Amino acid sequence: MQQPPGFIDPSKPHHVCQLRKSLYGLKQAPRAWFVKLFQALLQFGFVQSSSDASLCVLKGPSPVIVLVYVDDILVTGPSSSECNQFIQKLSTIFPVKDLGPLHYFLGLEVHRSAEGLFLHQTKYLLDLLRKTNMDGAKPCCTPLGSTKLDHTGPLLSNPTEYRFIVGGQQYLTWTRPDLSFAVNQICQFMHAPRKQHLQAAKRVLRYLKGTISAGLWFKKGSLNLTAFSNADWAGCTFHRRSTSGYYVFWGSNLISWSAKKQSIVARSSTEAKYRSLAHTAAEITWIYKIFSDIDFSLSQVPTLWCDNISAISLASNPVFHAQTKHIEIDYHYIRELVLAKLLTFQFVCSQDQLADIHTKFLSKSRFSYLKSKLPLGSMVDPKLSLRGCIKADTEIDKQVVS
Structure with a gap:
């Protein structure tokens, strides 16, 4: 660190200024701002999520959910009056600008229609x-x-x-x-x-x-949690590592997905798919904790679909076989989820395995088929304005900039 040009003290040229307040643009500024905002949320009765530090929930008959990204804040809940009351309270502490119903957030555009979000x-x-x-x-x-x-x-x-x-x-x-x-x-x-x-x-x-x-549709329907998991064994021609892929659906709505190379080489296709199952199970567990933080309970046990019977058997069988001694203990925690009846496994044929689109190079026909199974679509009216969207009857999303 050094004194800024033009403001160097000739008697103490090697001294620097001590900041009494975090300045915008410095590395520690977002952290300092979040601490101050978090203290204000605690005063209002909010509880920080144990799974996502940026998520805070005001529990009660009409909960208010707040999602924070630096100084961009999303406020949502079943009661619009409760959301507005929170925004008014927040404006007494910070200069707040209410941008109305959510329409644009960090490059993501949101449109509401009769079909959904x-x-x-x-x-x-x-x-x-x-x-x-x-x-x-x-x-x-x-x-x-x-x-x-x-x-x-x-x-x-x-x-x-x-x-x-x-x-x-x-x-x-x-x-x-x-x-x-x-x-x-x-x-x-x-x-x-x-x-x-x-x-x-x-x-x-x-x-x-x-x-x-093209974009993602979110529509009303069942609220069951399901997932598809797959892996392409030794797909990398350089390191012979496998690529894991999964989709997590909440009803018919796609809420999480991933395509990632595994960290170590798998010695069999069963091991590669078993490791992918473990990654998917960890994602489902995290989503389940998020639901618990907002006081939402699932009516059914989450289902995980896989196209490898051996991997499913390995996840359900508490006995360690000689062929699986080399697999790290960390990946066997999915057995505990099965025994605790927190997760169920089902077999799906390879032809209907949606996660294939995340694990391998596909032909034009195969890619188009799998893509058609995803809730991807286009806007009904691409000329629809971003501002002035109709608010949903049962829920209102508010975008706030502080």
Whole structure:
């Protein structure tokens, strides 16, 4: 640290100023702000979630749920009057601007209609296509081709463009689960990208060009928790590691998904899928704790679907077989969930395994089929204004900036 230019004390040139208040833009500023906001929420009677530090809940007959991202705050609950009362209380401590019903939050656009809630990132996607000069590109049907990426070909002289494109695509996976596997693949070459990797990243942009208005639908229906888990055994041609993938549905609504390379090499397809089951079970457990924090109880035990009978048997059988001695104990905790009747396993044929879209390179027909099974869609009216959306009768989401 050093004194700012133009304000150096000639008698004490090596001294620095001691901050008595956190300044906006410093590394510790968000932390200091959150501590102050959290203290105010505690005064109002809110309880911090044990699973998500940014989630606070005011429990009661009409609960109020607050989600915080630095100084952007989402307020929701079954009673609009309770939400408004909280915003008024908050405005007595901090300068608050009420932006009304949720319509735009951190690049995510929200539309309400008679069908349900629609989340998408059309504006962010259009900006990304314009910045990468791909707004006039020819669309394609799949985000990746049939050829696996490797380390052959010439290195890029300036990898900045590649890293910028991939970084922008990573944020799009928040509302585009069909991109997760493709983005996972191209992210593995960030250190030394080659020409074929840049072509693959631009192919993803071409795919996005043809699905600009796509997003996730959230509709009313059953409130059962189900998940699909799968793994592609030794799919990585360099390290022979497997890729895990899962989908978690709340009724017909997709609420969580992942495509991630496993940390170690699996010695069999059963082991690879068993590890994927463990990751999916951990995600379900976390979601279950979030539901508990907001006083929501599931009517049925969550169901986890897998297309490998051996992995299901291994998860349900408390006996350690000789073939599974090498598997870490951490992955066997899913047996405890089964014995405690907190999770059930069901077999699904490979043809109907939705998580396939997150674990391997797929043909055009297979990709289109699996994509059709997801709650992905487009806006009914793309010209619908972001502002002035109709509020839901049973619930109101408020966006607050402090």
